[in-house]
Amino acid sequence: MRTVAIMQPYWFPYLGYFQLATHVDTYVIYDRVEYTKRGWFNRNRILANGDSRTVTLPLARAKDDACVSERQLAVGFPANRHQILNVLQNSYRNAPHFKSTMTLVESTLVAAAFDPLINILWTSLIETIRHIGLNDVRLVRSSQVEGDRPSGRGVERVIKICEILGATRYVNPDGGRELYDQQIFNERGIDLQFLQPELVPYEQISGSAFVSRLSILDLLMHLGPEGTKAMCLLGTLTTR
Numbered sequence: 092m093r094t095v096a097i098m099q100p101y102w103f104p105y106l107g108y109f110q111l112a113t114h115v116d117t118y119v120i121y122d123r124v125e126y127t128k129r130g131w132f133n134r135n136r137i138l139a140n141g142d143s144r145t146v147t148l149p150l151a152r153a154k155d156d157a158c159v160s161e162r163q164l165a166v167g168f169p170a171n172r173h174q175i176l177n178v179l180q181n182s183y184r185n186a187p188h189f190k191s192t193m194t195l196v197e198s199t200l201v202a203a204a205f206d207p208l209i210n211i212l213w214t215s216l217i218e219t220i221r222h223i224g225l226n227d228v229r230l231v232r233s234s235q236v237e238g239d240r241p242s243g244r245g246v247e248r249v250i251k252i253c254e255i256l257g258a259t260r261y262v263n264p265d266g267g268r269e270l271y272d273q274q275i276f277n278e279r280g281i282d283l284q285f286l287q288p289e290l291v292p293y294e295q296i297s298g299s300a301f302v303s304r305l306s307i308l309d310l311l312m313h314l315g316p317e318g319t320k321a322m323c324l325l326g327t328l329t330t331r
Contacts, residue, residue, distance in 0.1 A: 093117070095258040097249055099124055100159060100212035101131040102148055103219065103306045107264065107288035110326035112228045114286055115262050119252055120216065122209050122232040123241055126159050133208060135306035139182040141297035143305060146178055150208060162208040172200045186296050186312035195222050196308065219307060223320045246271055250279050262286055262328065289325035
């Protein structure tokens, strides 16, 4: 049985994103999908003074309907890069795994100048998975699977990708239960399942109430690669 999941590319996404990756054989990352404002493509939440704070990769202006692969980092990104690093340093300098996590972030930002957004998102995902030690996770870009043109839209596109990859099971995040019909997948020979993430609280440097659903960077700062890997292996597959 080959199991596939498909997700949009996010910048250092939260734990549930990586839990999904550990429950499938092939993790497809949409690199040709419409960019949406106020989404998580180029921003995420970190812990700052006991509360969440949003950190954003600045982008150059683009058409409203531009896809992620067409979006570019802002011209002034080299300066913005230092601002991002400073925010992380001020927020996590006392975290037990600060140094190794900052090295990870710096490695994904230092080479970026005016690159397409998709490049830095892809690099951050690959490097984070390598840093955590999720050696069995296989990431592929949707363009590698679909070729020059996407195969349909919505659920039809998902099923087409599964068929191209020879998948017999598709796993979607738990929040998408209302989007997909089990029968449609069954008619194409694909078992539809959902991942219920398991977001276990852990000790954060703030010492106040636990703040959940932060960037994976928060786990890495506090738990390091080994502890974060143990968290990534959690989660439960369910049917509708």
